[in-house]
Amino acid sequence: xxxxGTFCHWTGYERDALVxxxxxxxxxxxxxxxxxxxxxxxxxxxQGSVSEVKLELVQRxxxxxxxxxxxxxxxxxxxxxxxxAVYVARDRDLYERELxxxxxxxxxxxxxxxxxxxxxxxxxxxxxxxxxxxxxxxxANRLISELLDFTQARLGNGIAVSRRPxxxxxxxxxxxxELQHAFPDRVIAHxxxxxxxxxxxxxxxxxxxxxxxxxxxxxxxxTDQVVTVTSKVSEGxxxxxxxxxxxxxxxxHLAKIFLPLERGDKADAGGRSVGLGLYIVSEIxxxxxGRVGVRSDKKNGTQFxxxxxx
Numbered sequence: 001x002x003x004x005g006t007f008c009h010w011t012g013y014e015r016d017a018l019v020x021x022x023x024x025x026x027x028x029x030x031x032x033x034x035x036x037x038x039x040x041x042x043x044x045x046x047q048g049s050v051s052e053v054k055l056e057l058v059q060r061x062x063x064x065x066x067x068x069x070x071x072x073x074x075x076x077x078x079x080x081x082x083x084x085a086v087y088v089a090r091d092r093d094l095y096e097r098e099l100x101x102x103x104x105x106x107x108x109x110x111x112x113x114x115x116x117x118x119x120x121x122x123x124x125x126x127x128x129x130x131x132x133x134x135x136x137x138x139x140a141n142r143l144i145s146e147l148l149d150f151t152q153a154r155l156g157n158g159i160a161v162s163r164r165p166x167x168x169x170x171x172x173x174x175x176x177x178e179l180q181h182a183f184p185d186r187v188i189a190h191x192x193x194x195x196x197x198x199x200x201x202x203x204x205x206x207x208x209x210x211x212x213x214x215x216x217x218x219x220x221x222x223t224d225q226v227v228t229v230t231s232k233v234s235e236g237x238x239x240x241x242x243x244x245x246x247x248x249x250x251x252x253h254l255a256k257i258f259l260p261l262e263r264g265d266k267a268d269a270g271g272r273s274v275g276l277g278l279y280i281v282s283e284i285x286x287x288x289x290g291r292v293g294v295r296s297d298k299k300n301g302t303q304f305x306x307x308x309x310x
Contacts (some may be wrong), residue, residue, distance in 0.1 A: 012060035161202035161287045169196040172231040193232040209284040212277040213304045217244035245301040258282040
């Protein structure tokens with residue numbers, strides 16, 4: 001094994017302790033050695049190169065060093081030589097560990113849901129609630145995003161926001177335009193009232209909240225009626241409302257509609273289910289120092305509102 005100075009610096013070995021004394025695989029962890037024997041070397045013999053192999057080197061002090069390795073098989077003077085390029089992958093390793101942490105948080109959240117189910121007096125009703133969430137709200141990336149938001153809020157930290165001044169009218173116009181592309185079979189209109197003033201808000205979070213409300217309006221509203229998103233700026237606050245016509249939400253369900261893991265009775269609510277989406281809308285409003293409200297009746301339709309002090 002030949003070793004340049006940088007590699008010696010990374011591993012903590014003197015050059016004389018490596019050259020002629022150790023093979024590269026001797027510096028791998030046990031798992032890395034097994035991988036080298038069963039996968040790396042056979043593949044190298046077949047195709048002449050191995051690329052982007054992530055493993056850990058064991059430094060002289062016993063500490064692991066995450067690394068990415070590329071290997072090439074060369075013929076030199078009748079000898080077969082392995083040329084190996086190694087670079088430290090601490091940032092990549094940190095990113096992967098953060099993903100693992102996020103996955104564990106999801107698993108912990110699901111475990112907490114299971115615990116709540118076990119403690120619920122009406123187990124069958126709670127199971128129905130959970131099935132409603134799984135079938136209605138939890139979709140691939142949305143599953144991860146909303147469960148992480150739910151976990152963060154449940155831990156008492158609230159949902160994080162990063163506010164900046166934006167013209168509410170133009171921001172909501174762009175947001176509704178994107179929603180129209182997302183729901184091409186429905187008409188989603190934007191109306192602005194009041195001055196076109198700058199408001200302090202987190203654009204990603206407010207777009208997320210309005211998207212949740214518009215998604216509900218499209219799902220449960222009358223298919224032949226317009227979904228209207230109204231933005232309004234007054235002297236003391238700014239407001240965004242999402243309105244649709246259709247089967248109203250029963251009055252008995254309005255008081256708990258923003259609670260997590262709550263949903264209205266399907267038969268009474270005309271198919272309306274409430275999972276994590278409205279809870280997260282409420283938490284986003286709270287994170288902005290505002291509030292969320294709802295009113296629903298057969299004559300005037302259903303309207304959700306987000307009100308935030310300027």
